[in-house]
Amino acid sequence: MGRAPCCDKVGLKKGRWTSEEDEILIKYIQVNGEGSWRSLPKNAGLLRCGKSCRLRWINYLRSDLKRGNISSEEEETIIKLHSSMGNRWSLIASHLPGRTDNEIKNYWNSHLSRKIHSFRRSSSETLPMVMDSSKAEIPPKRKGGRTSRWAMKRNKTYYIQKDVPKIKPKDSPLTPNIEEVLLLPTPDLEQETFSSTTINDSMVLDPKSNDNKRESPVLRSDEAWKCENQRLYASGEKKTETLVPYDHDQEGIDGGVFNDIVDNDLLDPDGVLALSEGRGGYDIIDFNDGNDSAFMCADKMLATHEDLQESGQFSSNGDSGEWYSCSSITSGFDDGIERGNEIWDEKEKMLSSLWESDNWEGDSYNLSEIDSDTHDAMVAWLLS
DNA sequence: AAGTATAGCAACCGCGTCGCC
């Protein structure tokens, strides 16, 4: 049985709002207030669906809306928040006074995603870590060949394929298995935002690269890392991470991953979540976009399918040279998706509370007694 | 100048969630 339409659409007007309609809606809401959207059009004498009225009011007519271009500060905020929240437009909008979710969504789709896409394509050889998004090169307008909405259509390339067999925990994370693929939606396209804040500390640097001396280290294939799982941080510090198979009997997430993180000092000052032996809980997935695939371990990309040499939190699409971040994707086994969602939700909750007030009295997270260093590290991690 | 492709924005649509009964 299908869901009943939100309103009787017979005889209702669609499309652009006229100034007269706007005026009617504004006057009605000024007198009666917001809400009761279903009955509003009838009461106000508008031949519109309630949803349409609500949308028009929220996105266009509200007096507290900020007009004009998105500022560079706002853009940076959007990038930052999007890197941690994904397409939670309303959540992102709540941090940008006067901006609506629709506006931010449109801005992302029309401006930022292309900037990042362009940046990615031009970075197939080396990937500068710090990017001033406001200076990102906007690709020249293409000539001929209508392929519009490419940015949005790209989303259709990815999908969750829940029914395929999952990679078993005992399988080598570096063993490609084309038949066992978990395709994901496109947070990858979004999470790689290249704001200095969001990327700096969690990227894997190329230990062999002289660029480590710069503020803009590069990502590169590294055989050594593959063997040792060694990370080199911006500070110059090296850490070896021992990745252990996920133990399904160890429900670390349900037990409160954040309390674990805080309790066990798993975050370094840079906000990098250190995995250590005995910390069960990483899932392996084969991340595949049709041309290339990569293997992830928890929130870390282990290796691409093509040559198994790419490592760190980013994986390159071999064909296009595009780089995908998968830092917040955790999925794979029987309960991998759910676990990933839990992480995501938890992360979001924490980030929101942090962002709002820096108030660390979140009892469920056992955060009330953490020191400022841990606080900063958590912020860095949540934004990574 | 005219035709066509593209970008950007406004609006629509379907679905999930929440609260009430």
Place this chain on the structure above:
DNA sequence: AGGCGACGCGGTTGCTATACT
């Protein structure tokens, strides 16, 4: 508990201005 309505969110579409040939 579950059915239903209302609301909110995110994805998608359609329209229009602009760029380009």
